[in-house]
Amino acid sequence: MSRIKKLKRLCFSRPDKTTIALDIPENLSQQLINLINFADYSVHIIKANRTIAESEYSIIELESAGTVGYLIPSESILSEENPNNKNIHYAAYSLIAAAIICENSFKGNYSLAHKDHANASSAPMVFAENSFYLVTWNIKIPDHTNLPKNYAIYFASKGLTFSPDQTQPLALTAPQQLKGSPLRIKKTKDLPDYIVTILTELIPCTENPFLRFFYIYQVIEFLMSDEFNARVQSLKIKFGATATHSVTDLKDILKDFQKATKEDSRINSVLCPACPTTGISAEKILTTLNIQHTEMTFADKIYKIRNTLFHDYQRVHPYMESMSTLSDNLFTYLIEKKMPY
Amino acid sequence: MEIKSTLEDSKVSAKSVLIEIKIKDYLQLAKLIYKKNDFQRKRVRSSKSVYSLLKSDILQGCVFPPIVLAYTKQAGTLEKDLSKAINEDSANFVLLDGLQRSITLMEIEQETMDSPTIQKAFLERKIRCEIYEGINKIGILYRMLTLNTGQTAMSVRHQIEIMYLDFLDTPIDGVTLVREVDGARARNPSSYNFKDAIEGFNSYLERSESPLDRGDILDNISSLENLAKENNGKDIFRDFISAWNKFMLKISDLDIKYPALDNFDEDNDSPNASRIWGATGTQAFKKAQAISGFGAAIGLLRDEGDKISLDSLDIDHIIIGCEPEDFIIHFNELIELINEKAKRIGNAQRLFFRQFFKMLFWNHSGCHLNLKKALDEAYTSTVRIGI
Numbered sequence: 001m002s003r004i005k006k007l008k009r010l011c012f013s014r015p016d017k018t019t020i021a022l023d024i025p026e027n028l029s030q031q032l033i034n035l036i037n038f039a040d041y042s043v044h045i046i047k048a049n050r051t052i053a054e055s056e057y058s059i060i061e062l063e064s065a066g067t068v069g070y071l072i073p074s075e076s077i078l079s080e081e082n083p084n085n086k087n088i089h090y091a092a093y094s095l096i097a098a099a100i101i102c103e104n105s106f107k108g109n110y111s112l113a114h115k116d117h118a119n120a121s122s123a124p125m126v127f128a129e130n131s132f133y134l135v136t137w138n139i140k141i142p143d144h145t146n147l148p149k150n151y152a153i154y155f156a157s158k159g160l161t162f163s164p165d166q167t168q169p170l171a172l173t174a175p176q177q178l179k180g181s182p183l184r185i186k187k188t189k190d191l192p193d194y195i196v197t198i199l200t201e202l203i204p205c206t207e208n209p210f211l212r213f214f215y216i217y218q219v220i221e222f223l224m225s226d227e228f229n230a231r232v233q234s235l236k237i238k239f240g241a242t243a244t245h246s247v248t249d250l251k252d253i254l255k256d257f258q259k260a261t262k263e264d265s266r267i268n269s270v271l272c273p274a275c276p277t278t279g280i281s282a283e284k285i286l287t288t289l290n291i292q293h294t295e296m297t298f299a300d301k302i303y304k305i306r307n308t309l310f311h312d313y314q315r316v317h318p319y320m321e322s323m324s325t326l327s328d329n330l331f332t333y334l335i336e337k338k339m340p341y
Numbered sequence: 342m343e344i345k346s347t348l349e350d351s352k353v354s355a356k357s358v359l360i361e362i363k364i365k366d367y368l369q370l371a372k373l374i375y376k377k378n379d380f381q382r383k384r385v386r387s388s389k390s391v392y393s394l395l396k397s398d399i400l401q402g403c404v405f406p407p408i409v410l411a412y413t414k415q416a417g418t419l420e421k422d423l424s425k426a427i428n429e430d431s432a433n434f435v436l437l438d439g440l441q442r443s444i445t446l447m448e449i450e451q452e453t454m455d456s457p458t459i460q461k462a463f464l465e466r467k468i469r470c471e472i473y474e475g476i477n478k479i480g481i482l483y484r485m486l487t488l489n490t491g492q493t494a495m496s497v498r499h500q501i502e503i504m505y506l507d508f509l510d511t512p513i514d515g516v517t518l519v520r521e522v523d524g525a526r527a528r529n530p531s532s533y534n535f536k537d538a539i540e541g542f543n544s545y546l547e548r549s550e551s552p553l554d555r556g557d558i559l560d561n562i563s564s565l566e567n568l569a570k571e572n573n574g575k576d577i578f579r580d581f582i583s584a585w586n587k588f589m590l591k592i593s594d595l596d597i598k599y600p601a602l603d604n605f606d607e608d609n610d611s612p613n614a615s616r617i618w619g620a621t622g623t624q625a626f627k628k629a630q631a632i633s634g635f636g637a638a639i640g641l642l643r644d645e646g647d648k649i650s651l652d653s654l655d656i657d658h659i660i661i662g663c664e665p666e667d668f669i670i671h672f673n674e675l676i677e678l679i680n681e682k683a684k685r686i687g688n689a690q691r692l693f694f695r696q697f698f699k700m701l702f703w704n705h706s707g708c709h710l711n712l713k714k715a716l717d718e719a720y721t722s723t724v725r726i727g728i
Contacts, residue, residue, distance in 0.1 A: 054686045081630075081686040122552075130684065 006030050007095060010078075010102040012126045015110070015118050022102070022123050025080040029091035038103070040139055041096045043112055044148060046071065046132040046155060047163040049172045049204065055083050057090060058178040060134070060185055062141060068185075069136035071160075071178065072097060074128040084180075097133040101126070115166060128166060152200040153188040157335045161200050169204035171212060173332040189340050195222050199339075203331055209324035210309065210316070216330050217306055223338060224266040231260035267299045274298030275333040281326040288322065289315055302330065342366055342423055350473065353480030356416045358472045359407065364446060365464035366427060367408070371443045373431040374410075395442075396449055400463060407469035408439030411484070416475035437473070437484055509535060513582050530593055530623065531586055537629040542581050544636030545651075548644060550691035552633065580651040584639070585632055587656045589623065595712075597622030597665040599673070618676040622665075625672055630687065634694020641695075642703055654702055655710060662713030671713070675720045682728055689728035696722045 007030060012020045024030070054076045060069035070093035076082045077098050084090045101112045110117050112133070113126060120126045127133075138144040148162040155161065159172045188196070198215050206212045235257055239245070245253070259265050275298065282301040286293040289308065293301055305326070309316050316323060342362040350357050399405070412419060412426065413433045419426050426433075436443065453460035473484060509518055517532035527534045544550050599620040619625025642649045661668050676690065683689035697719035700708040708714035 051684050053681060054683055055680050075685045079685070079687060081680075081690060083680055083686070124685070 005034050007033060007099070010098055011106075012102045012113075012117075012120060013105045014120055015108070020120055020122070020126065022078055022098070022126065024095070024098075025078060025082075025085060027080065028078070028082075028085045028095065029088045030095070031088045032092040033095065036092060036096060038096060038099055040137060041100065042136050042138055042144065042147065043097050043100050044134040044136075045074075045112055045128055045163050045166055046134045046160045047130075047166065047169055048132070048160050049169045050159075052130050052132060053177055054079060054081075056178045057084060057180055059089075059180070059182040060136065061182045062185055065140040067137075067182075068140040069093065069134060071132045071134050071183065074131040074133055075124070077101075077127045077133070078123045093135040097135045098127070111164060130168070131163070131166065132160065134162075149193070149196060150187045151185050152196055153191065153335065153339050154183075154186045156200045156204070157339070158183060161204050167205055170207055171328055171331065172204050173328075173335060191340065192222070195219060199331075199335060203327075209320055209327045210313075212327040212331070213306075213309060213323060216327060216334065219334055219338075220267065220270060220302070220306075223270040224263065227266045227269050228260055231256070231266075235260070264300065264303060267303050268297055270338070271299035271302060273337075275329065275337070278302075278326065278329040278333050281322070281329050285316070285319060285322050285326060288319055342427060344420065344423060345469075347420070353473065353476055353483055355476035355480055356474040358412075358419050358474050360419075360423065360470050360472060361467045362427070362470055363464065364466050364468055367443075367468060367470065368446055368450060368464070370427055370431055370434060371436070372447065374434045374436050375440060375443050375447075395445055396452070399445070399449060400453075400459065402466060405442060405468070407471040408442060409437040409484070410439075410470055410472045411435040411437050411476045411481045412472050412474045413476060414474070419472060419474050434472075435481060437481065513579050513586070516582055516586050518582075527627070530590065533582070533585075533627075533632075534629070537632050538582055538585075540629055541585060541632030541636040542578050544633040545581055545640045546577075546636075548637055548640040550630075550633045550637035550695040552629070552687070552691070577651075581636065584651040584654055584656075585635060588635070588654070588659075589626060591656050591659055592622040592626055595622055595659075595661055595665060597625075597661065597669050599669050600666045617673045619669065619673065622669065625669065630690040631694045633691050634696075635698045637691075637695045638698035639702065642699060647703060649702060659701070659710045659712060662711040668713055668716070672716060675716065678720070679723065679728060682724075684728065689723065692726060692728065693719055693723045696726075 007024045009024055010022045012022060014020065052073045052075070054073050056073060057076070058071040059067055060071060062068045067089070070090060072090070072094050076084070077094055079085075082094075084094075097112075104110070104112060105117075112128065114120060114124075114128055116125055136144065136147065141147060143150060152162055157173060159176075161169050161172065163169070195218075198218055203212055203215045206215060235253055239253055242249070279298045279301065282298070282305055283293055285305055286296075286301060291304060291308075293304070296304065305316070309323075342360055344358055344360050346359040348357045348359075411434065413435070414426070414430065449463060450460065453463060473480070476484070509520065515531045517527075517529065518535040518538055519527045519532055520535045527537075540553055543553055599617065619628075625631075639649065639651060639654070663671075676693075679689050679693055680686050697715050700706040700715035700718045700722075701710065701712065703709065706715070706718065708718050
């Protein structure tokens, strides 16, 4: 797409080849339009588990590069009534999203469009429903082709998920509105794909709280195996540091190794510091189950519930609501406090 | 020139006549008609390279799709004497599809003036024209709206304007309707944006404050056809605009102004003014959302059995119900709250105005003819309904 001075309207091609003309609102600033090279930008669909207000938005910042994009409600695209239309940067990113979605339609690509785009006759049916468009400036983002994978955990911590199939998440943290303040995105380091998928797709989209807890516990297992590897590595170094070891030294190393293999030890290391909110939810379930918990650590409580759920499911089956609260709180804790950025 | 095929078009009750015609003969007609279709959008600017490619293609004898014309005289006229109709009856022809191609042909004729041989060969070449014979205005519009796929589509605003073009000529005391295509703005007290007026009128007919979209326009063609048959539509439109104008003049008389904006110029989009919904009563209501809400509300009140009609609204007895400044401040605060919460701001604002006018004109609302009370009740009920 070549550079242009002013857009009067955009055209969207439906799958039946009908072309829909979409007027550009007069009050939408086009001050920066001649500076835009549309090929330098990407658009992704982001979902939240709440109703998104048209007036909310967020600036996307990267520590090393400043502003790299905007998060814009899909329902605000080409809306004449949007209060941010005069914000020149917001307007530019909003137009980029609109132009890319319309251009994609002529290539038969409707992944960013409304689910009912086949019957579209105006903007509300062209642009996705109750979603955000994440519009990013590629040249400012290292490894921008892997943007969803690299930043999905960060967005999940803000209650947002990348959603190529536009699935509405059910459970996510941080339900508050975005009021224009920046989101300083952080890349997640060294997480296996399955953990990213669990945290950003499976847990948020799983309705059953028991299943949600199961997924969450896979993340705890991953953190525990990471802890195990770290401890073993440390023991290896300790063992390799000396050519010959005394019996006492060997006994200590062996003791440490045995400790590293024990789940309760590792879970206590992993789930530290404790999360008071999640702790209260866990205690509520344990009390209901008549399980004494006064002497238990936070990690012990989670571990106990895990054992009951996995080995004696019938006891917890009636307490779906309590499990849902626990799962939500534990998910928030893990994603906010335990993910490596 | 000769007729090659004739087919019946039952949808628009016309005959589709396919002819072959020399470019020379077509240009003679085209020059007389290419500017007169009110429905036709302005010429689309294409890149120079596309134009020059098209021109060189045509000079090389490229065949392009038929140019589509409408001929409003009764079916059979063309078959009787095609040459006579083409050469002497341009007043009844309308260019439906092929404006850009016709202009290109005219340009080629101009550009080959210095090369008579090339020009002669060009003018003698034949093209195809498809002529809808015996078609009426609604049919022309229908054809234009349904057959413009594949080319640059008309915007909804343009479609609305051409669809209701006849209403522009409707005389309404003191009211001016301004079309966007004329490049004017509805600044004067009794001048209104034509598209907004049509949307408000449509909201009244449909009992819904939602804006018109392309699908609605096509659906409305049949209802417009009915209205046209009864010759009733224009009277209702006149009543509707008169009632709205009366309300707006009343609001203007109430002298509602935002504090500290005494020197505020209603035509001036100053930064202070642009941050708020309306700095004056007139500004607060002179919007598409308000007139649509008004249309829908009055329509709904009529359906709900309230003895209410456009010409019997008791507009003269409307009161503010509080200090004018307090009213406009509160009004702006509520709109701001709606803007913050709404999933789709335009729809929420339209719903808010619908509720406002329902409360204002419903005898049993407890807010009857009281702007302040209607405002509060409108906000409460809008949030309750869901935005």
